[in-house]
Amino acid sequence: MSFTALPDLAVRTLGGTVMAASDESFAAKENLLNPGPPGFTAQTFGAKGQEYDGWETRRRRSPGHDWAIVRLGLPGVIHGVVVDTAWFAGNYPPYATVEACAAEGYPAADELTDWTEIVPKRPLTGDAAHEFAVSDGRRFTHVRLAVFPDGGVARLRVHGEVVPDPRLLAGLTVDLAALANGAAVTDCSDMFYSSPTNVIMPGLARHQAEGWETARRRGDGNDWITLRLAAPGVVRLAELDTTNLRYNAPGEARIRGADARTGPLEDEATWFDLLPRTRLQPDTAHRFRLDGGRAATHARVDIYPDGGLARVRLHGSLTDDGERELFTRWRALS
Numbered sequence: 001m002s003f004t005a006l007p008d009l010a011v012r013t014l015g016g017t018v019m020a021a022s023d024e025s026f027a028a029k030e031n032l033l034n035p036g037p038p039g040f041t042a043q044t045f046g047a048k049g050q051e052y053d054g055w056e057t058r059r060r061r062s063p064g065h066d067w068a069i070v071r072l073g074l075p076g077v078i079h080g081v082v083v084d085t086a087w088f089a090g091n092y093p094p095y096a097t098v099e100a101c102a103a104e105g106y107p108a109a110d111e112l113t114d115w116t117e118i119v120p121k122r123p124l125t126g127d128a129a130h131e132f133a134v135s136d137g138r139r140f141t142h143v144r145l146a147v148f149p150d151g152g153v154a155r156l157r158v159h160g161e162v163v164p165d166p167r168l169l170a171g172l173t174v175d176l177a178a179l180a181n182g183a184a185v186t187d188c189s190d191m192f193y194s195s196p197t198n199v200i201m202p203g204l205a206r207h208q209a210e211g212w213e214t215a216r217r218r219g220d221g222n223d224w225i226t227l228r229l230a231a232p233g234v235v236r237l238a239e240l241d242t243t244n245l246r247y248n249a250p251g252e253a254r255i256r257g258a259d260a261r262t263g264p265l266e267d268e269a270t271w272f273d274l275l276p277r278t279r280l281q282p283d284t285a286h287r288f289r290l291d292g293g294r295a296a297t298h299a300r301v302d303i304y305p306d307g308g309l310a311r312v313r314l315h316g317s318l319t320d321d322g323e324r325e326l327f328t329r330w331r332a333l334s
Helices: 029-033 196-200 320-333
Strands: 017-021 066-084 095-101 116-123 129-133 139-148 155-162 173-175 184-188 223-241 252-258 271-279 285-289 296-304 311-318
Touching: 017 029, 029 066, 029 155, 066 095, 066 116, 116 129, 116 139, 139 155, 173 223, 184 196, 196 223, 196 311, 223 252, 223 271, 223 320, 271 296, 311 320
Parallel strands: none
Antiparallel strands: 017 066, 066 129, 066 139, 066 155, 095 116, 095 139, 173 311, 184 223, 223 285, 223 296, 223 311, 252 271, 252 296
């Protein structure tokens, strides 16, 4: 699987921000983290020249290079970086590097230290998405993109696995299915229209494309999605949100849990009901209180027969083993 299938830890919709840049004379640094592909409209000239959906610095006439510092929306292990020079054909940087660091709390850009190079100096071409795999297995909170000597970059994508700070989750009721808490989509039956990871994103979906939607099913069976929970926990409240899905919401849904520590997920006997097959309404945020008796490491949401979900929330508490698992992983990667 390509690292680009993993969540973009830096994207603005996950809370990523460009904290500082050496220069942004031609195009704003904030554009680097915009969701969606870069756009371009020819002959749109402003006071600073052609307008670009990206970050562009002035022509450098002195020694040095330009840079931008990004605080990741969600900290984690970085598996790959994409430096996209889309639409920058005569004004792209010929080289780039990427560094990363891990910081406690909320430091200012000039307080960040201990930078580690995760992408060595690599050549770039114009109007192209450059994919660079990252092998460093540590947890990072910030990245720094350096371009040599100047020029424009449309997007910076930082793909990886979320590793939350367990001190913010222990002892509390949390969303065990939230991407921000370390949950992940492990499989789904169909993602024709949009990514299944959308259902565990933070916030509310503003339109259909920000949820998960399958193709129209013409045969037997039903669509489904499998989630790895943030850590072993007990789910007590489920939310199935069909907001914006007015004519393509599922007719019904079912939620099951499984504990991968007690049996293989491939065995149907490992799974147990959290929410029995239940009718859903279009454009509605449904909330269901559950018995919450058994611990689970995974959850599966079946929708009948097809359609889409805007968000899935599984609120509950971590087990003692779940808390220990989160702390162990966090310490090992920090």
